[in-house]
Amino acid sequence: MADNIRTVKHATCTFCGCVCDDMELTVDMDKKVITKAKNACVLGRAWFAEHHIEDRPAAMIDGKEVTVEEAIEEAAQVLAGAKFPITYGLSDTTCEAQRQAVAITDIIRGTLDTTTSVCHGPSGLAFQGVGESTMSLGEVKNRADLVIYWGGNPAESHPRHFRYAVTPKGMFIPNGKKDRTVVMIDVRKTPSAPVADILIQIKPGKDFELLWALRAKVKGKKVDPKIEEITGVPLSTINDLVERMKNCRYGVLFFGMGLTMTRGRHFNSGALLALATDLNEFTHFVAKPVRGHGNVTGADNVVSWQTGYPFGVNFSRGFPRFNPGEFTTVDTLSHGDADAALIIASDPASNFPKAAIEHLKTIPVISLDTKQTLTSKIAHVAFATATYGINTTGTVYRMDDVPIPLRPAFDSPYPSDEEILTAIRKRVHELILSRRGARGATGEAKVASKQVL
Amino acid sequence: MAAMLRIVNGSIHDPANDIDGEVRDICIKDGKIVDSLPENAPRLDAGGTVIMPGGVDIHSHIAGPKVNLARKLQPEDHRRDPHPGTDYTRSGSGGTVPSTFATGYRYATLGYTTVMEAAVTPLGALHTVEELHDTPVIDKGFYVLLGNNIYLQNLLKEGKQEEFRHAVAWWINRTKAFTTKLVNPGGDEPWKGKRNSNVTDIDEKSDLFNVSPRQIIEAFVKTVNEMGLPHPPHVHCNNLGHSGNYKTTLETMKTAGDLRIHLAHIQFHSYGGEPGKNPDSKAAEIAEYINNHPNISCDVGQVMFGKSTIMTADAPLAYLLRGFNKGKWVNADTECESGCGILPFSYQEHIFTHALQWAIGLELFLLSGDPWRIMLSTDHPNGGSFMSYPKLIRLLMDKTFRKEEIGKVNQKAIAKTNLPALDREYTLNEIAIITRAAPARALSLKNKGHLGPGADADITIYDDQEDKEMMFNAPRYVIKSGEMIIQDHEFTNDYYGRILHTAPAFDEAIAENIRPFFEDYYSIEFDNYGVADNYLHEHEIIPAKNS
Numbered sequence A: 001m002a003d004n005i006r007t008v009k010h011a012t013c014t015f016c017g018c019v020c021d022d023m024e025l026t027v028d029m030d031k032k033v034i035t036k037a038k039n040a041c042v043l044g045r046a047w048f049a050e051h052h053i054e055d056r057p058a059a060m061i062d063g064k065e066v067t068v069e070e071a072i073e074e075a076a077q078v079l080a081g082a083k084f085p086i087t088y089g090l091s092d093t094t095c096e097a098q099r100q101a102v103a104i105t106d107i108i109r110g111t112l113d114t115t116t117s118v119c120h121g122p123s124g125l126a127f128q129g130v131g132e133s134t135m136s137l138g139e140v141k142n143r144a145d146l147v148i149y150w151g152g153n154p155a156e157s158h159p160r161h162f163r164y165a166v167t168p169k170g171m172f173i174p175n176g177k178k179d180r181t182v183v184m185i186d187v188r189k190t191p192s193a194p195v196a197d198i199l200i201q202i203k204p205g206k207d208f209e210l211l212w213a214l215r216a217k218v219k220g221k222k223v224d225p226k227i228e229e230i231t232g233v234p235l236s237t238i239n240d241l242v243e244r245m246k247n248c249r250y251g252v253l254f255f256g257m258g259l260t261m262t263r264g265r266h267f268n269s270g271a272l273l274a275l276a277t278d279l280n281e282f283t284h285f286v287a288k289p290v291r292g293h294g295n296v297t298g299a300d301n302v303v304s305w306q307t308g309y310p311f312g313v314n315f316s317r318g319f320p321r322f323n324p325g326e327f328t329t330v331d332t333l334s335h336g337d338a339d340a341a342l343i344i345a346s347d348p349a350s351n352f353p354k355a356a357i358e359h360l361k362t363i364p365v366i367s368l369d370t371k372q373t374l375t376s377k378i379a380h381v382a383f384a385t386a387t388y389g390i391n392t393t394g395t396v397y398r399m400d401d402v403p404i405p406l407r408p409a410f411d412s413p414y415p416s417d418e419e420i421l422t423a424i425r426k427r428v429h430e431l432i433l434s435r436r437g438a439r440g441a442t443g444e445a446k447v448a449s450k451q452v453l
Numbered sequence B: 001m002a003a004m005l006r007i008v009n010g011s012i013h014d015p016a017n018d019i020d021g022e023v024r025d026i027c028i029k030d031g032k033i034v035d036s037l038p039e040n041a042p043r044l045d046a047g048g049t050v051i052m053p054g055g056v057d058i059h060s061h062i063a064g065p066k067v068n069l070a071r072k073l074q075p076e077d078h079r080r081d082p083h084p085g086t087d088y089t090r091s092g093s094g095g096t097v098p099s100t101f102a103t104g105y106r107y108a109t110l111g112y113t114t115v116m117e118a119a120v121t122p123l124g125a126l127h128t129v130e131e132l133h134d135t136p137v138i139d140k141g142f143y144v145l146l147g148n149n150i151y152l153q154n155l156l157k158e159g160k161q162e163e164f165r166h167a168v169a170w171w172i173n174r175t176k177a178f179t180t181k182l183v184n185p186g187g188d189e190p191w192k193g194k195r196n197s198n199v200t201d202i203d204e205k206s207d208l209f210n211v212s213p214r215q216i217i218e219a220f221v222k223t224v225n226e227m228g229l230p231h232p233p234h235v236h237c238n239n240l241g242h243s244g245n246y247k248t249t250l251e252t253m254k255t256a257g258d259l260r261i262h263l264a265h266i267q268f269h270s271y272g273g274e275p276g277k278n279p280d281s282k283a284a285e286i287a288e289y290i291n292n293h294p295n296i297s298c299d300v301g302q303v304m305f306g307k308s309t310i311m312t313a314d315a316p317l318a319y320l321l322r323g324f325n326k327g328k329w330v331n332a333d334t335e336c337e338s339g340c341g342i343l344p345f346s347y348q349e350h351i352f353t354h355a356l357q358w359a360i361g362l363e364l365f366l367l368s369g370d371p372w373r374i375m376l377s378t379d380h381p382n383g384g385s386f387m388s389y390p391k392l393i394r395l396l397m398d399k400t401f402r403k404e405e406i407g408k409v410n411q412k413a414i415a416k417t418n419l420p421a422l423d424r425e426y427t428l429n430e431i432a433i434i435t436r437a438a439p440a441r442a443l444s445l446k447n448k449g450h451l452g453p454g455a456d457a458d459i460t461i462y463d464d465q466e467d468k469e470m471m472f473n474a475p476r477y478v479i480k481s482g483e484m485i486i487q488d489h490e491f492t493n494d495y496y497g498r499i500l501h502t503a504p505a506f507d508e509a510i511a512e513n514i515r516p517f518f519e520d521y522y523s524i525e526f527d528n529y530g531v532a533d534n535y536l537h538e539h540e541i542i543p544a545k546n547s
């Protein structure tokens, strides 16, 4: 067996937003399994180890096996014929696939949304409101002497986040953790607590109040001692933290879904981003949402560069419009609005609110996923696709917007998301052009070889 | 469309070939301009039109991490200005930072077919290339930010000139860049590491590297000229926007000696007055120096009234501007490489400084002794959107219009300039120079910016109109590499465009010197850094002298 073992260096784990690109994978090419993932954390090890080629049809229509070509044709017919098609998911696939998905939605004048709308969507809205002072993770490693985590539990959700932000020795942080002060602010003592020098336990749902008190203190305003009663954090602790923030050389605030998905949502994110901005009057200060899914940051980037907006985009008028709360998928489905759905690398049928799932069950769903999910089970057309980073190349963006090229370990018998979506995109374009009776320079419909569409 | 086309009866403006308004045939075959075609080749009757090579923008911000942050930041800007798709083109959104597709199409609707993105971090190069793939029609390249690169500054500190040259070439190859860009050289370290401070003097040495901005500029000018890159170092000088900064600008130009250098958006660097006080115009001094030094080229960075977006690797400047209205602001630090600042902005006629900036830009154009070296730009979207180029062209070509516009702005500012006394009107040929022929030449793009045999068939055909803003706003035909993209003002096709980059030779051993530094101070794997060949798709290597 030893002769068909391959190692892949500098491979990338796409399990969480850390997108660690220092994996050294040992691959048994006969069995098509990864036997070892050096440098991976426990989540990453499981991600690689559990990946094996499932024995399921590459394409199915209503639960019956069909050829991929037949499934593409059916998917294209459904999407091109729909009046209110939606596209959803996208955060667990490559940017190349995401680009195709946006193109399809543009051509069919559908509604496009990503899983951002159910995780850090509020941070996206806050960003639009106040901006953000931010950085690539290497700056934290090289410079940050004060690191604050707010509303997150990286030890369990992003186990190797600390290798960027807590433990590493950097250019101006020669002794690593010894040169940093780490603060954890959360509603409970989480497994991340042991890395903290200072633990601040806050009453649930009082993040905004604490952030506002900190902002007031930073600006030299008086804060009512009642703040302790409200937030559970004594004024003396607030004063101490403010002094540390103003006096550090390079400070960073990381924040998680404990901040964005609790009471206050985008107000919380906005208050935190504003606090980081305010602190720049005294020293260099940055902030960063700790994003979850492997390539959710890529989805934000691709959707933004193609449409101008990060998620919740509708093309029904022939150009992108942005309205979270209306064009975000949970809302669209809950209102009973969509008549077809293209779901990529996501399982809304298992994790959306009931009303949304009920509607999803009544419309034709086209699903692309690497494994069987509740969504693929209810799908009218279901594609089994290759796993990004394990079976396919492509690009993934780390939580700090740094793009990373993927190095696959072994081939999959299934096509990639990009291949399927490209084929659907070409076919829906043909269908839409012929339906509109498109005219070209020669007066007839045409698809030029160099066309971008 | 057919692989062959003969365009007849148009009035040709092709200054690179000394053609100034002659009626001649233009023959296109397989995407190139050729000497002749068979008599029966298809014809396009272009009677009553003005024909120019496709426009070339030498300095613009259209793709990459900072541009995308600026896009995300301003939904309000997009909402006002949707960009509908057509049967052949994708939809998008406009505003001062349009989506990628809208950017490509909108440049095409102005007759531009080549655009250079002027500031990309090496770490963001891959992102930039991905966006450029989604920026249709135009050919495009980018300048890589190296002026605050910590590894390179360490080499300068140690006096390792030879390694410096190889490392610069390595970075250009690794990122698929077109040339080097310096932004406020030496200014990053005080910004990130010394509580948001900045360098203020070109000879101020940093404590950390013991090198001054002047030494950095000198090293790049020498190195890039030796390598013979298609474009010299593209320099955004220190002290952008500050009163009295013209002295820094003159010193920067002097530092280059008689070697080639390109100064970006020089309008922003032509201010007199005392630091911290109101500026006045030093356009005459700057223009005179440039006129007398043929090694120097620049783009103006004209300010146009209305909405703009400040986006710059000059982070301290963006923070300073943010201080005026305390609105939303983005700062984005890139490890070992760069800073970045972004904010929405608006130039207003009645504000002294804005009116002065507008007037200084126009002065520079009108005092230019050589249109081949003072080129048109708005530093899009910093001085204003590229969509305002037609209006800017009218300001240059039509002195009556210019007088009217001067009358609408802050008169105290105008009094600090010599603008009302300048009666010059640009000719069509001069416009053709500052918008295509000169940038193509400054970029060593031998197949662009002219209509002689061998040139890429990138051609713009305008209806000849009295109102030059109208005329340049909507060419009747736009042809890209021989493909008819716009016909009778409508898109009839789409086109990919290619990435233009360069590949200077270097000693491969330098990579192994960079690797340990990289492993210590970057946060991704050395082998995953940069832009691999398989990301390029359609591309063209513009040769360096030594490659």
Ligand code: SF4
Binding pocket: A013, A014, A015, A016, A017, A018, A019, A020, A039, A040, A041, A042, A043, A044, A045, A158, A159, A160, A161
């Ligand atoms: S931290 Fe995240 S990306 Fe890194 S190895 Fe663990 S699961 Fe994978």
Ligand SMILES: [Zn+2]
Binding pocket: B059, B060, B061, B118, B119, B264, B265, B379, B382
């Ligand atoms: Zn610029």
